[in-house]
Amino acid sequence: MPLNRKIAYIDLTTGDIQTKPIPLEVRKKFLGGRGLDAYLLYNHTKKGCDPLGPENTLLISGGILTATCASATARTHIMAKSPLTGLLGSANMGGFFAPEMAWAGFHHLVIKGKAKNPVYIYIHNGEIEIRDARDIWGKTVPDSQWAIREDLGDQEVKSCVCGPAGENLVRFANVMTGIKNSGGRSGMGCVMGSKNLKAVATRGTMDIKIARPAEALEYNKRFIDQIVSAKVNQTQGVLGTPFIWGATNSWGGVRTRNFQYNQCEYADDIEPERIDEICEETMGPHHMTGCYGCQVHCRAQYKIPEGPYAGKYDEGPEYTSQGAFGGETDTPRALTVLVGNHLVNQFGMDNLETGSLISWAMELYELGIITSKQTDGVDLRFGNDEAVVEMIERICYRKGWLGDALADGGIPAAEKIGKNSFDYLIQVKGMSNLHSDERATPGLALNIATASRGSDHLRSRPAIDLYHLPQEVLKKIYGNPVPYDGPLSSEHTEYVGKPWQVFWHENCYMGVDCLGICKYHTTFLGATLPNFEDWSKVLYYNTGIEMTPEEIWEVARRCNMIERLFNLREGLTRDDLNKGDMLNHRYFDEPCRRGAIDVVGRKIDKEKFIKMIDELYEHKGLDEDGIPKPETLQSLSLENEPSHLL
Amino acid sequence: MAKALYIDYQKCTGCRLCELVCAVSHDGISNPARSRIRVIKWEAEGLYIPMSCQQCQEAPCMNVCPVKAISRDEEMGRVYVDYDVCIGCRACVGVCPFGAMSFNTIDKKVLKCDLCDGDPQCVRFCEVKAVDFVEADEVCILKSRNAAERVSAAGKEASALEAQL
Amino acid sequence: MATESEGVSTAESLRKTRTYGKFRCHNPTCMERIQPEKGKKTAKCATCGMEYRVHWVNPSLPRIRGPVWDVNRKLAEAKLKEKGVK
The missing domain is CATH 1.10.569.10 (Aldehyde Ferredoxin Oxidoreductase Protein, subunit A, domain 2)
Known part of the structure; x- marks a missing residue:
C-alpha cells in the first residue's frame, strides 16, 4: 500500500532521526504532498521564526499517489518558511526524486536544526543516515549529484540538492534534482544552505502494493490517453513549455x-x-x-x-x-x-x-x-x-x-x-512576478495577488480563461465537483465570475499537489484535462481510499486554508504592499502599450479589482480582512490548529 | 512469425513508465526493481537506453541452466522460465550478456521479459514508440530504413553545402 | 460512489469539444476562429484584421507563432493614439 510510506523527523543539530507511520485519519484530512506539508509547517514552526535559523522546518515530500500506477506522479514538494518573503515558502518540482524516496519507504521528511559541517541525508530502503558533504560543498547542481553517486557507488541514486546559490544564501535559491528540475520560487534552496544541508539522496527498491492493480493499470491508460490527446500537450510534447511564452507574447x-x-x-x-x-x-x-x-x-x-x-x-x-x-x-x-x-x-x-x-x-x-x-x-x-x-x-x-x-x-x-x-x-x-503581464486579464491578476506563496501562477491561475470557452463548457468545468450558480464570462478581459474561477483553480492545483501529479495533467493549460472526478478513481484504484470528488475538494480547501493560517500568523494583512494580497500600482496606472489591438490601452480597474478580492474572500470563507471566519474553520475541522497529529 | 520487441533508444524520453507498467502488470506492485525492462541512463549527456531481454536464439541463460527450467517458446518468440522447475540458483543472471535476467530479492525469483504473452505493456504505454512490438523479420528493415533516412539527410545537407560553395 | 462508476467524467465528456485545424484570433474582443490554409505560414483574421505567423505542430495542429510584427506595431500605435495614451 502506498499508505504505508512513512514520515521521518531528522534533527541536523543533534543527529536524531525518528520515523513514524502516517495515520489514515491524517491522510484523509490532508492526503499528502503540499497539503500535508502545509499542515506540518503550521505545526512544526513557531510564529516569527527565523527562516534561516535552525528553528525553521524544511519539509520534503511526495504526494499520496507518488510512485503508484497513476500518471506523472513525479512531483517533489518542498516547504519551509520563506527566507525571501517571510511567509509561506513552497516549491514543487518534477524529475525522479519523490518516487525514489517512496520506494525507499518515505513520503514525508521533516528536517530541523542545523548541521555543524556540510552534510547530506541518505535514505535507503527504510534506513536514514546523515553523511559528510564537505567534499561536495561548492559544487554545481549536476556535479553535486554525480559526486553523491560516486560517494555511494550507485548510479541510480536520486538526489535533490542546493547549488552554490543556496550555499551563498541567495534568498531565492532553488532545490534541484537532475539537470534542471527546479523546486523554484521562495528560496527553499536557501533554507537548505542555511542548515548546511547540501543534499538529500535516496535509493529505494521497496514494494509499493497497488490496491487494485488491474483497474489502476487500465485506468492509467485511459488517463494518459485523455492527456496526450489534448492539443496543448501535443504542442508541449514538441515545443516544450516555451510554447506558453510564445503564445502569451x-x-x-x-x-x-x-x-x-x-x-x-x-x-x-x-x-x-x-x-x-x-x-x-x-x-x-x-x-x-x-x-x-x-x-x-x-x-x-x-x-x-x-x-x-x-x-x-x-x-x-x-x-x-x-x-x-x-x-x-x-x-x-x-x-x-x-x-x-x-x-x-x-x-x-x-x-x-x-x-x-x-x-x-x-x-x-x-x-x-x-x-x-x-x-x-x-x-x-x-x-x-x-x-x-x-x-x-x-x-x-x-x-x-x-x-x-x-x-x-x-x-x-x-x-x-x-x-x-x-x-x-x-x-x-x-x-x-512571473514574466507574465496581467494588465489585460483581471482573473490572472487576481491569481497573482492572492497566491499563497507570493506572486505566482501555479497556485490559482485560471489559464484556460484565455481560451474563450463557451458558457456551457465553463459551467461544466466550474460547476464541478461543487455547484456554482453565479455568473461566468468567456471574456478574459472581464471581472465577472473570475473570483470563483480563481477559487476553483486554487483548489484544483492544491488537489494535484497533494496527489503528487504534475499540473500539466489537470485543468491548468487544457480545459479537457482531468480533475476531481478523475482523481477520485485514481486514488481508489491505487490506494484503496474511497473519497468522493467533493471530499477531495474539501481536502484542497482545508489545505489552502492552512496555508492562509500560516501566512496570517506570519503577518499577512490584506492591503500591505509588502506582505498582502495587493498588486503594484503600475497595474492600475500604466496601460498596456502593445499586443493584440484590444489589449492595447488596458489596465486593471482598481475598484473592480478590490471587489474581486472581496468576492474571492467570500468564496474562501474569509472575512473582509482576509481572516477565516470561525464557521469556516469549523466546517474544515481546523478550529483547533495546531493540532499536532504528526 | 512471432513478433519481437524493437527498441529505438533515440526515441526514449527516459520517463520509465515502461518499468512501472511492467512491474504492476506482472506483480501488481510498483517497484522498478521488479521490472523486466530497465532504462539505463547517462543523465549528464541526456542519453537513455531501455534494456530488455533479447530472447536470444543461443540463449546463454538457457544453456547454463542446470535444471533445464529455461526453454525457447517458438510460438511466442521468447525464452521462457518455468518457475515450477527453477531452483533460483541465479546461474542465468550471471551469464546474461545484457543484464536482462535479473533477480528479485523480495520474492527470491529470477525475472525476465515474457513479452506479456503477446501484448507487451511497455509497448502499449510508450507513446513515443521507443519500445515497439513488430514482426521479427521487420526489425532489420526498420533499422535499415532509419539508417537510410540519416544517409539521405546527410546527402541532402552535403549537396546543399556544395551548392553554397 | 463515483469511484465505482465506469461512466465518463466531466473532463472526459468535454473531449468532444476539442477542435482541430483552427485557432482563435488573439484579439480579446474578437476571438474568432481562424482556419489557416493547410501548411500555410501566415493567416489573417477576417474579422479584426490581426495578422499572424503560423506554425504547424503537426499536419492537423496549427498554432500562432506570433503576430506579423510590423502590422502588430502599426495597429498598436493606432490604438494608443485613439485611446490618447502617451
Whole structure:
C-alpha cells in the first residue's frame, strides 16, 4: 500500500532521526504532498521564526499517489518558511526524486536544526543516515549529484540538492534534482544552505502494493490517453513549455523592460520554434525528455551552440527562462536565454526571480536611480546581453554591491537602493512576478495577488480563461465537483465570475499537489484535462481510499486554508504592499502599450479589482480582512490548529 | 512469425513508465526493481537506453541452466522460465550478456521479459514508440530504413553545402 | 460512489469539444476562429484584421507563432493614439 510510506523527523543539530507511520485519519484530512506539508509547517514552526535559523522546518515530500500506477506522479514538494518573503515558502518540482524516496519507504521528511559541517541525508530502503558533504560543498547542481553517486557507488541514486546559490544564501535559491528540475520560487534552496544541508539522496527498491492493480493499470491508460490527446500537450510534447511564452507574447501578455511593455516585439530568435530548431540541431530529432511516468515529455535537451559556453549540455529552456532572460530584460536572443538558463541550472537559482530583479535593476539604472558606481561598472541597460549574463553570476556569488543587494530579494534590495526604487518593483508578498503581464486579464491578476506563496501562477491561475470557452463548457468545468450558480464570462478581459474561477483553480492545483501529479495533467493549460472526478478513481484504484470528488475538494480547501493560517500568523494583512494580497500600482496606472489591438490601452480597474478580492474572500470563507471566519474553520475541522497529529 | 520487441533508444524520453507498467502488470506492485525492462541512463549527456531481454536464439541463460527450467517458446518468440522447475540458483543472471535476467530479492525469483504473452505493456504505454512490438523479420528493415533516412539527410545537407560553395 | 462508476467524467465528456485545424484570433474582443490554409505560414483574421505567423505542430495542429510584427506595431500605435495614451 502506498499508505504505508512513512514520515521521518531528522534533527541536523543533534543527529536524531525518528520515523513514524502516517495515520489514515491524517491522510484523509490532508492526503499528502503540499497539503500535508502545509499542515506540518503550521505545526512544526513557531510564529516569527527565523527562516534561516535552525528553528525553521524544511519539509520534503511526495504526494499520496507518488510512485503508484497513476500518471506523472513525479512531483517533489518542498516547504519551509520563506527566507525571501517571510511567509509561506513552497516549491514543487518534477524529475525522479519523490518516487525514489517512496520506494525507499518515505513520503514525508521533516528536517530541523542545523548541521555543524556540510552534510547530506541518505535514505535507503527504510534506513536514514546523515553523511559528510564537505567534499561536495561548492559544487554545481549536476556535479553535486554525480559526486553523491560516486560517494555511494550507485548510479541510480536520486538526489535533490542546493547549488552554490543556496550555499551563498541567495534568498531565492532553488532545490534541484537532475539537470534542471527546479523546486523554484521562495528560496527553499536557501533554507537548505542555511542548515548546511547540501543534499538529500535516496535509493529505494521497496514494494509499493497497488490496491487494485488491474483497474489502476487500465485506468492509467485511459488517463494518459485523455492527456496526450489534448492539443496543448501535443504542442508541449514538441515545443516544450516555451510554447506558453510564445503564445502569451503573441497577444501581449509578457512583461518586457520590467513593466514598460507587455510584449517583446520581434522576438523571433527566442520563439519556441526557434528554440526547438536549436535543440534539434544540437541534440537530434528526438530531443524531448520526460519526468517520471509522464508521456507529455515537455522538457527539451540542448547544447549551447556557440560562445564561451559552447557545447555545454542542459535541459530546457522553460518558458520561464525565455521570459526572465529574453523578454523582461529585452534581450530576445536565443544564446542569452540558453546561457542564462544554463547558469541558473548550474547555480540552483530561481530564473524568474533572477530575471525579474535584473530587469528591475535595469529600469532603475536607465532612470538614474542606481548608477554605474552601484553596478560596479556593469552597463545595465535594457538589451545588454552581456550584462544579463554577468549579473546572474554576480547574484549567485554575491559579487559587487548590486549583486549582493539583489541576492537578498527585491524588498530588502529596494531598502538598500532607496529613493523610489520600490515603486518599480513588480512583486507580491516580496516575491517577484512571473514574466507574465496581467494588465489585460483581471482573473490572472487576481491569481497573482492572492497566491499563497507570493506572486505566482501555479497556485490559482485560471489559464484556460484565455481560451474563450463557451458558457456551457465553463459551467461544466466550474460547476464541478461543487455547484456554482453565479455568473461566468468567456471574456478574459472581464471581472465577472473570475473570483470563483480563481477559487476553483486554487483548489484544483492544491488537489494535484497533494496527489503528487504534475499540473500539466489537470485543468491548468487544457480545459479537457482531468480533475476531481478523475482523481477520485485514481486514488481508489491505487490506494484503496474511497473519497468522493467533493471530499477531495474539501481536502484542497482545508489545505489552502492552512496555508492562509500560516501566512496570517506570519503577518499577512490584506492591503500591505509588502506582505498582502495587493498588486503594484503600475497595474492600475500604466496601460498596456502593445499586443493584440484590444489589449492595447488596458489596465486593471482598481475598484473592480478590490471587489474581486472581496468576492474571492467570500468564496474562501474569509472575512473582509482576509481572516477565516470561525464557521469556516469549523466546517474544515481546523478550529483547533495546531493540532499536532504528526 | 512471432513478433519481437524493437527498441529505438533515440526515441526514449527516459520517463520509465515502461518499468512501472511492467512491474504492476506482472506483480501488481510498483517497484522498478521488479521490472523486466530497465532504462539505463547517462543523465549528464541526456542519453537513455531501455534494456530488455533479447530472447536470444543461443540463449546463454538457457544453456547454463542446470535444471533445464529455461526453454525457447517458438510460438511466442521468447525464452521462457518455468518457475515450477527453477531452483533460483541465479546461474542465468550471471551469464546474461545484457543484464536482462535479473533477480528479485523480495520474492527470491529470477525475472525476465515474457513479452506479456503477446501484448507487451511497455509497448502499449510508450507513446513515443521507443519500445515497439513488430514482426521479427521487420526489425532489420526498420533499422535499415532509419539508417537510410540519416544517409539521405546527410546527402541532402552535403549537396546543399556544395551548392553554397 | 463515483469511484465505482465506469461512466465518463466531466473532463472526459468535454473531449468532444476539442477542435482541430483552427485557432482563435488573439484579439480579446474578437476571438474568432481562424482556419489557416493547410501548411500555410501566415493567416489573417477576417474579422479584426490581426495578422499572424503560423506554425504547424503537426499536419492537423496549427498554432500562432506570433503576430506579423510590423502590422502588430502599426495597429498598436493606432490604438494608443485613439485611446490618447502617451
